[in-house]
Amino acid sequence: MLWPRTYGFLTGLHFALLQFGYLYVLQINITSTYLTYGLVVLLWMVGSLVGLWWWGKSRALESLLVGLGAYYGVGLLAFMNPFSTAILPLAGVGVALSGFWAGGFFPFMQGSGLGMDGVFFHENNGFLLGIGLCFVGVTLIGRPALIWFPLVTGGGLIVWSRIFKS
Amino acid sequence: MNSPATPAQRNFGSDSGPIFPWREVTALFLVGVSLAIAQFLMVRDFVTILYGEEVVIVLVSTTFFLGLSLGYRWSLKLSQRAFMGLLGLSLLLHLTFPHSYRFLAAGIARWGGEGFAFLGLLFVYAVAFNATFATFLPRAIHPQEGQEGEPGEGEGSNPGGGAWVTRRLKRAYSAELLGFAVGFALISLTWNRPLTWLLPIYWLGLGGLVHLVFRRGVVTLIYGGLALLAVVLLPYLDPLGSALIYEYKHNIPGAKVLYSVNSPYQKVEVVENAKGERLLYLDGLLNLNASDLDDLNHYLAVLPAKLIQPRRALIIGNGTLSSAPRLHPHTRELLSVELDTGVLKAGKAFFTPPQALEKLDHWRLQVDDGKHFLSQSREMFDLIVMDIPSPLTVQEGVLHTKEFYRLARERMPMTGVIAVQISGILTKNDRIPARIVAALRSEFEEVMVVNSKKADRGFAYAARRLPFTVPQVRAGQVVDESRLEVIPPTEIDPFLTEAHPFSLDRLDLVAVRGVERFLGRYF
Numbered sequence: 001m002l003w004p005r006t007y008g009f010l011t012g013l014h015f016a017l018l019q020f021g022y023l024y025v026l027q028i029n030i031t032s033t034y035l036t037y038g039l040v041v042l043l044w045m046v047g048s049l050v051g052l053w054w055w056g057k058s059r060a061l062e063s064l065l066v067g068l069g070a071y072y073g074v075g076l077l078a079f080m081n082p083f084s085t086a087i088l089p090l091a092g093v094g095v096a097l098s099g100f101w102a103g104g105f106f107p108f109m110q111g112s113g114l115g116m117d118g119v120f121f122h123e124n125n126g127f128l129l130g131i132g133l134c135f136v137g138v139t140l141i142g143r144p145a146l147i148w149f150p151l152v153t154g155g156g157l158i159v160w161s162r163i164f165k166s
Numbered sequence: 167m168n169s170p171a172t173p174a175q176r177n178f179g180s181d182s183g184p185i186f187p188w189r190e191v192t193a194l195f196l197v198g199v200s201l202a203i204a205q206f207l208m209v210r211d212f213v214t215i216l217y218g219e220e221v222v223i224v225l226v227s228t229t230f231f232l233g234l235s236l237g238y239r240w241s242l243k244l245s246q247r248a249f250m251g252l253l254g255l256s257l258l259l260h261l262t263f264p265h266s267y268r269f270l271a272a273g274i275a276r277w278g279g280e281g282f283a284f285l286g287l288l289f290v291y292a293v294a295f296n297a298t299f300a301t302f303l304p305r306a307i308h309p310q311e312g313q314e315g316e317p318g319e320g321e322g323s324n325p326g327g328g329a330w331v332t333r334r335l336k337r338a339y340s341a342e343l344l345g346f347a348v349g350f351a352l353i354s355l356t357w358n359r360p361l362t363w364l365l366p367i368y369w370l371g372l373g374g375l376v377h378l379v380f381r382r383g384v385v386t387l388i389y390g391g392l393a394l395l396a397v398v399l400l401p402y403l404d405p406l407g408s409a410l411i412y413e414y415k416h417n418i419p420g421a422k423v424l425y426s427v428n429s430p431y432q433k434v435e436v437v438e439n440a441k442g443e444r445l446l447y448l449d450g451l452l453n454l455n456a457s458d459l460d461d462l463n464h465y466l467a468v469l470p471a472k473l474i475q476p477r478r479a480l481i482i483g484n485g486t487l488s489s490a491p492r493l494h495p496h497t498r499e500l501l502s503v504e505l506d507t508g509v510l511k512a513g514k515a516f517f518t519p520p521q522a523l524e525k526l527d528h529w530r531l532q533v534d535d536g537k538h539f540l541s542q543s544r545e546m547f548d549l550i551v552m553d554i555p556s557p558l559t560v561q562e563g564v565l566h567t568k569e570f571y572r573l574a575r576e577r578m579p580m581t582g583v584i585a586v587q588i589s590g591i592l593t594k595n596d597r598i599p600a601r602i603v604a605a606l607r608s609e610f611e612e613v614m615v616v617n618s619k620k621a622d623r624g625f626a627y628a629a630r631r632l633p634f635t636v637p638q639v640r641a642g643q644v645v646d647e648s649r650l651e652v653i654p655p656t657e658i659d660p661f662l663t664e665a666h667p668f669s670l671d672r673l674d675l676v677a678v679r680g681v682e683r684f685l686g687r688y689f
Binding site for chain 1: 220221224227228231232234235238239241242300303304307308328331332335336339340343344346347350354357430431505534535537538541542560561563564669670671672673674676677
């Protein structure tokens with residue numbers, strides 16, 4: 001893989017934007033109760049565990065697409081059914097689907113030449129930036145940030161996956 | 167090193183390759199548990215120490231992620247000996263949790279320390295706590311010389327190779343993730359309880375880690391003794407450390423912390439000052455002072471209720487429940503909706519005696535998010551009282567947006583009134599009071615504002631058609647108010663020429679005010 005550090009960093013950034021994006025989308029459109037926070041954190045971890053074990057190296061593109069699709073699906077569902085807690089189980093499935101790549105990414109990066117310490121390091125740095133960026137985006141831009149930010153990072157990673165597939 | 171496979175090893179898979187030592191699996195599981203608890207408690211504590219605007223929450227959270235990054239970076243650069251030494255020091259530091267950094271923060275404040283000193287303290291603890299835990303995972307995946315499971319020790323055909331590393335990664339990361347989930351669950355089980363519930367569990371987990379990593383009975387014994395001492399001292403040191411923070415950092419001489427819990431949403435603390443006044447702090451930010459409560463409740467709830475005599479009234483927020491007994495005589499049905507059970511507990515214990523609430527025959531309480539409640543309710547309310555904190559976090563900001571006020575409007579009749587405290591005096595600018603009033607004005611035809619010097623803030627009353635007049639409001643001012651400024655609906659708009667209404671797409675002041683307050687406080 002070319003530029004694995006940048007790829008790892010961008011992936012971490014994408015994960016933060018997705019995870020915090022879910023949190024903001026659900027808290028703003030459905031409910032701010034702790035249930036929402038717990039749902040996002042725990043089902044993201046469930047998705048990561050499943051992704052870690054079952055999604056192999058060749059599934060990077062599909063995983064990214066599924067994760068993005070789930071995010072926008074949940075966003076659309078929340079927008080169309082404002083404040084309906086009935087959609088939370090479906091939202092949970094969406095969060096888990098997006099979390100798949102958060103698990104699959106690490107085995108995928110094995111052999112990238114970075115070493116797992118480097119992969120965790122760069123991914124975590126991206127995540128760190130994503131926390132701040134998501135907050136700035138939500139406060140300064142609002143909902144467009146929740147729509148566009150993950151699309152930009154996810155799209156970038158998809159293009160990257162296609163271009164540098166070898 | 168090569169021992170027969172234990173059940174734990176077998177459960178982790180029996181594919182060819184070196185067996186992942188059960189000690190490492192358990193250690194990583196405990197690391198996950200500890201990481202979840204330590205990160206949660208320390209983020210809450212440091213947010214409280216630095217005061218909890220969302221900007222501070224983001225700063226503290228990212229600093230702790232920075233601690234993780236440094237741990238990952240150093241993980242494979244440390245020799246086994248250095249790793250063990252640093253781990254030992256770090257675990258000893260964990261036993262001073264949370265007193266040491268509270269004492270240090272109080273000391274910095276006492277001796278006039280600058281913002282950089284507080285940031286330095288945050289950084290040091292983020293590294294000392296999180297970086298240590300972060301070193302485990304990469305070291306488990308790539309065992310170092312002298313470490314159990316290092317390449318060549320196992321049974322695999324290609325130790326150190328790609329498939330070998332991947333297998334170790336999957337098992338190690340899974341163990342840590344599962345531990346994190348358990349830690350998260352433990353935190354959730356101890357909501358609204360003092361730290362004396364969670365910390366002993368945390369230290370017990372660390373004891374397991376000590377035993378698994380050092381594998382010396384004497385080390386475990388020493389750690390156990392120190393941990394026992396920490397548990398015994400916890401009920402004394404926990405309130406003492408918090409009290410010192412309030413005494414020196416918040417400048418409350420003789421502060422006593424009467425109540426301190428982590429609710430699902432924030433750190434809730436009740437502090438008593440030397441005069442015996444009780445103060446409610448949420449994430450370190452003063453939410454209310456019991457002695458100011460009368461004026462706040464008067465203008466926000468009692469005055470509009472007296473003027474309207476609502477058949478049905480709704481209070482959103484007001485976790486102390488102090489408005490309920492005062493509003494009750496003026497309504498036929500009264501409903502309080504509050505999200506945070508931690509604040510409700512504090513309210514019942516220290517601000518509104520349960521006996522006062524028991525007498526309220528047509529009052530009920532619902533635990534829910536205000537906007538979710540309004541969207542789901544089919545009831546109409548003649549008066550909605552918004553007793554919520556200033557918009558310094560996104561979630562608080564959302565309750566001041568025009569979208570929220572639109573929701574409220576749908577649950578109000580033509581002359582229904584929403585009363586909002588506007589977090590300051592309304593002046594012609596683009597600051598929070600003007601923003602809130604602009605948001606109200608964008609959804610309601612009539613908005614009246616009273617600026618009270620006595621209550622040290624303004625209050626807005628909004629309706630499609632306000633059912634009271636300026637003289638009526640003025641006549642209802644508190645007795646010792648020198649001169650109440652009342653801005654009638656016809657004169658509101660000139661105050662709002664520079665103000666952008668708060669909306670879901672424009673919560674910029676949450677960030678801007680947060681930064682301004684943070685910089686003003688520390689730099």
